[in-house]
Amino acid sequence: MRGLSGDFSTMPLKDLVVYLGNRRATGSLKVERGDVRKQLELREGHVVSASSNQPREFFGQFLINMGHLTEDQLEKAFSTQAQTRIFLGKILVMTGLVPEATVRGTLSHKFREMILDAFHWEDGDFLFEAADTAPEVAGLEVSVDLLDVHREGEFRETAWQAIHAVFPSGAVRLSVDERKLPERKPGSMDERIVQLIKEGLTIDGIALALHATDFFLYQRLYALYRLDAVKVSDEPPESEMSVVEEENGERGIIGSETSSDEVLQAAQLFLDAGNARDGEALARRAHEMSPSPRTAEFVKAAQEKLLVHLRRELADPPRVPTLQVAPGHLKTLQLSAPERYLLSRIDGRRDVAAIVHVSPLQELDALKFFAGFVDATLVKLTPR
Template identity: 30%
Template sequence: MSTKGLTGSLKTMSLPDLLQWAGSGRKTGTLSLKSGPLHKKIYFQHGAIIGSSSNDTREYLGQFMLSEGIITEQQLKDAFDLQAQTKVMLGRILVKKGLVSEGKVGEILRLKAEETIYSLFLWTESDFAFLENELPPGDQVLISIKVEDVLMEGLRRYDTSKKIRQALPHNGVVLKKTAKPLPPDIASKVFPKRIHDLVDGRRTLADIILEAHASEYNVCQVLYVLVQKGYLEVGKGAALAAARAPADTPQALMEAAKELIKSGDSEGALVILEKARRTAGKNPEMNALIQVAEEHFIDKAYRHYLPPKKIPVLKKPLESLMSQDLSPEEGFLVSRVNGSWDLRSIISISPLREVDALRAFKKLRERGIIDLVEAQARSA
């Protein structure tokens, strides 16, 4: 039976201090951290880290498989379809279909667990709670890492991330290839080669991150190295939109959002809450309200204007959409509209959160870029 132990925020106790506390105290239990909609956990046994979990879409097994080039989006979509019928775990389905070995699945699951832990070193705001004696679920793949090893790599990533942001200051940056060819030691590696291939002088950093199905840090770290070595250069990039401070206080905006939720306009509430969150700082009430608004929006979207089994089709040629000023999220989704995948399938292989993908699809439909048709109507 678990009991709540140490609680607080990263403002008052840093992640390195937390890890050292758990390691030196030979703690057994779960360190739970929440930041906005994201919830991550680190599992300890006798002071050693034995696993982690995350609700961040980009840290799901399927996204790791895509980022490593192990499977294709079509293969992941087919695996999800089979999973919906059989309820078998994704890794086992991929092994049974002969797409990957059991050993490789275990390797990726361990990598996934480690990446979730390292990503926390880049969090600046989070509430945490340590649940004494709470261990991971029985189906969790266990790892074994010493706290000191995690600290060394995590702090290295933190220092590197500051250098990266000096070279790539925002996600609207556009990169382009130089005349310098990739050497064999880089070209032979799947992930760096893929990231280099995604650079075309038009895609923004945000576009590349989505296309790569990988974490922002891992993509930016590769791009940073390629820029430093002269294989890529930073173009003029997209203008970074200036953040406008909301005219009202966060509390007033929250009250307005509550009224919108009551009236059924959950999307309008989300727009207001996103503005409020920029100035509110840590606010548990706001985070709870955002969660309610997101749940209402998802439910309404599927029931009324984005039925999950309908198939999106382009109303305009893909080439003509280059001038439509699509957001990175809209651009990613549009490029997956192939006339045969339904909405739920596209969302399932996307690195986007479900609510963000649905909001982007709604905008695409409202702008007349896509339409939705019945599956049988499309195949007729």
């Protein structure tokens, strides 16, 4: 078959998936929405390889979420991968950390979740490039039928309607009635969910702590809700304000400029002066005021400069974070779910890079949070 391109406003991904599946297409499918990019390699209507720039869709995150690896084990596996250049799945099998059958099953789960997550996209673009043969897969062979994914997507449409009627947003907190919980084993998913609910985390916070994709978590919460064991708490939803946002607001860098061009000019001046943090913030502000390919490219360039700056400032050479406030005090602060997740990973042993590397957050976002912690004197960094 020939190649195909378009946008999801005219051809939703679920329709594209069934189209390619029915034709047993072979080739490469790329989908994009904003900064999110995913690529699938197809062989005769089956996904045989998939990649995403979203950390929560990385293979290691699925392994942690499903209880097959700890964060420490994943970090050690990453170190081995950096030295050997062998694919992560093969390393885990070779070292005996994860059985081959489990690696294959988790890869299959990753492929499905990557596609299904994009089924709800109402905008974005796709490009399918047909090929006579699919590229060789470097790693363990896994195959997922697109038509099976489409059937799962139809089921999830109905499931999401019921779920959202109960859990309106990820910012809500939950309450649990342990008397009505099913029997659960120590360390099981239900046990971990219950513990995180009791710690007062929001649904978003629970997802980060579990390294979980949205549907995986919400589906289990809904099952517990149907048992009358879990419900939305009467506490008000968590505020979206964060330490990082407060710090940026206090510096007054995103202010009263009258046009997007003026904000871009100010951003360029900051970047030229070596102030990547304020330059990047102004670049984002200009793009919010008047989105265009020009402002999008400017934001991308500013973010690349900021990432280099923050790596040098926070992670290279390695620096170990330690909390400068009592854990009880953190509970009184207005912190976002990602901030609470990162602060909970500080143990006085792991350095910033190690924490960020295994987190379900984009590297730049995580480093910006750490910079905010330092600015707010919540965290002190000590060279290793």
